[in-house]
Amino acid sequence: MLSKGTKDTLPQEWQELAQAAIEASKRAYVPYSNFQVGAALLDSTGNIHFGCNVENGAYSPSNCAERTALFRAIADGHKARSFKAIAVTGDTAEPITPCGVCRQVLSELCEPHMPVLLTNLKGDWQLTNMVELLPGAFSLIDERNMENT
């Protein structure tokens, strides 16, 4: 973990993105878990993309906040691995941690060292990245390059 802290010590440059993640979480569609999660993704032009979790009665088609933010930014024309930062939040005891599916998607669409801020509604925070969150990530691109060389 790169660094961590409580509400009073969140670096100034993260405050807008962390607040955006909280706002996004309020829009979650969570009739099954009642567990609201929000994400806010910063693109290379300085704009913020909101994401929330959207559940489904069949469970497996459910989507998490991080993925919603990433997919929508791609649909707005942003390129994979052009993003600058993401913040995620939820009502957890410790800073929320992304599920493995989201880690796989973050790993595909973001640079390995892009900063990832994990927070909770109390303001506890932890700064990390994909190298830490998905060590030795699977990448079909890497495998296919390998097979070609």
Added chain:
Amino acid sequence: MLSKGTKDTLPQEWQELAQAAIEASKRAYVPYSNFQVGAALLDSTGNIHFGCNVENGAYSPSNCAERTALFRAIADGHKARSFKAIAVTGDTAEPITPCGVCRQVLSELCEPHMPVLLTNLKGDWQLTNMVELLPGAFSLIDERNMENT
């Protein structure tokens, strides 16, 4: 199927949404299939939400265009089952058809009779809805209501 036709017969009221779906498809992230799909979702205020497919090297975390459009609209504060219409397009011989995962998500987040326009890049089209696309759809909400009565 409610109705169908070719490029020349697409009803006027669908032309903007169908064109938006084509624009959205150009933003697809499809390094594995090279199969671009676009969707355009009309909300209750008249705004259009773009969606494209976003693939992943691990395959199962991939997301389709229809879901991208729906998830982002929820994250923008729109309510489930408030949407007015969706158009989907791709480079297929016949009007493209949604995968089962998207049908399940559409079934959860849209009214059963909301119009769904399926098209292809040649302009062939088919107008349908979720009653036709996912007959007897699974709904946990229905089951839980049942258990309570």
Added chain:
Amino acid sequence: MLSKGTKDTLPQEWQELAQAAIEASKRAYVPYSNFQVGAALLDSTGNIHFGCNVENGAYSPSNCAERTALFRAIADGHKARSFKAIAVTGDTAEPITPCGVCRQVLSELCEPHMPVLLTNLKGDWQLTNMVELLPGAFSLIDERNMENT
């Protein structure tokens, strides 16, 4: 729907498979929904493969009973589209209906007219197939063949 009925009218040839689905449902791992589903898949050699739903706290990695049965049969060396029948059951008011994800997987791995028996714990049943459950199913194989011709 090909036919339907109640417990007393289930055709003799389906009784073993329907009972196997009930047995399979008891093995479900469902700490989040408490909603047990079972499936029983008949292969071309007459053997039955059990499946149950297996949930995950992150929701989207959850797997349904139908898919468990199909995936395991493939892992035992059975070929896609070699299966003879599947029965699915759960504690629902009407015969249970597969989610869209399972319909997509059934559509990939089974012949369109392979019989699918939907039941519930009371013994109500409905006989159907993939033509009815996923009309105009999406198939990348079809699209790729199309592009090659």
Added chain:
Amino acid sequence: MLSKGTKDTLPQEWQELAQAAIEASKRAYVPYSNFQVGAALLDSTGNIHFGCNVENGAYSPSNCAERTALFRAIADGHKARSFKAIAVTGDTAEPITPCGVCRQVLSELCEPHMPVLLTNLKGDWQLTNMVELLPGAFSLIDERNMENT
């Protein structure tokens, strides 16, 4: 990583499980990626459960080898977190690494320190576990316990 090596140094106690993973990989249904993956899961009674990847034209309903092995073992009546070890293999340059979805499922269904053997067809191997593969894993069970205390 707990330890690693090449074909000649694979510990004796892992050889049967590693070979079973190779056998399982040959049964993969991979018409889209042509990338065969196999897994072999050891249960508490000493039996081995085979898993392979099973792809889908819609990509997101695809299932990986590790998940196939785990889901089928649950459907055979084995309890979550009762498993002893898993081996995974594929034709990769380095020992194959599980995708994030599989890490999430492994994290739900296996003890954090259960040994996970990653290999490739050349016999390179790496011994790890879920503490290493999914640091700070998301768990809804943990969150719900937290809310109750």
